[in-house]
Amino acid sequence: MNDEYVIPPMDGEGQDVEFAADPEKEALIQQTIRLEKDAARWKREKTALRDMERRYLALVDVPFLVLMILCDGRVKYLNRKGEELFGFSLREKPKFDLLDYVAPGYCDSVERFLAPEEDAPMWNNRLSFPVVSVDGLQKWLDFAVTPTEYQGEPALLGVGYEITAPCSTAVVKQACDGFTLEDQRDVLLCVLDDKGTPMEMTDGFRSLAADIWG
Numbered sequence: 001m002n003d004e005y006v007i008p009p010m011d012g013e014g015q016d017v018e019f020a021a022d023p024e025k026e027a028l029i030q031q032t033i034r035l036e037k038d039a040a041r042w043k044r045e046k047t048a049l050r051d052m053e054r055r056y057l058a059l060v061d062v063p064f065l066v067l068m069i070l071c072d073g074r075v076k077y078l079n080r081k082g083e084e085l086f087g088f089s090l091r092e093k094p095k096f097d098l099l100d101y102v103a104p105g106y107c108d109s110v111e112r113f114l115a116p117e118e119d120a121p122m123w124n125n126r127l128s129f130p131v132v133s134v135d136g137l138q139k140w141l142d143f144a145v146t147p148t149e150y151q152g153e154p155a156l157l158g159v160g161y162e163i164t165a166p167c168s169t170a171v172v173k174q175a176c177d178g179f180t181l182e183d184q185r186d187v188l189l190c191v192l193d194d195k196g197t198p199m200e201m202t203d204g205f206r207s208l209a210a211d212i213w214g
Contacts, residue, residue: 059159066141069148070156073098073114077150085141085162087133103130103138114145114156128163140165 060067060079069077074097078090086101102110106129113127126144133139143160 064161066160066162068158069150070098070114070158071150071153073111076155085131085133085139087135101131101133103132106130128166130165138165
């Protein structure tokens with residue numbers, strides 16, 4: 001006796017039979033598919049985050065770069081070079097106000113620099129200004145900032161480096177005393193007014209002009 005049992009077709013020979021999907025099982029299948037997609041996406045994002053983290057850590061260790069994170073003008077993070085610049089560690093003065101260490105006369109500029117307009121688009125900004133360390137030394141910082149998020153709060157990522165203090169007008173004048181361009185024969189310089197009439201010229205330009213124009 002043949003034990004094989006064949007189910008006869010209901011509506012005709014050779015027709016396919018459709019089964020109603022189990023909603024609960026179908027939901028589990030779709031959930032599994034979504035989880036696999038999410039897992040693949042998170043793997044990609046995790047790799048990207050690790051790459052970003054490596055880049056940030058590399059920046060943190062650059063010996064001449066000052067890195068800080070500011071929230072409402074207060075320093076929440078400061079790397080080693082920044083601590084050297086100010087003369088103290090962030091543990092000693094957590095969340096200190098940057099303006100407290102900006103040299104007198106520059107606080108307004110720095111405050112505007114750190115406060116973009118509310119309706120302004122994503123922005124990058126740059127400013128050079130002096131800070132005063134705890135030992136009273138004035139050091140100039142060339143600084144750039146960009147918006148970021150720190151511990152769930154809007155923040156600014158600041159990066160910069162120490163620069164030589166710009167010379168004042170008095171220093172430049174003192175350095176230029178006794179030096180006049182007019183007597184320089186190896187400098188070709190001519191000053192014209194708005195009508196193109198020569199006003200002043202160096203001896204070098206005057207000699208060349210004589211050879212050209214007679």
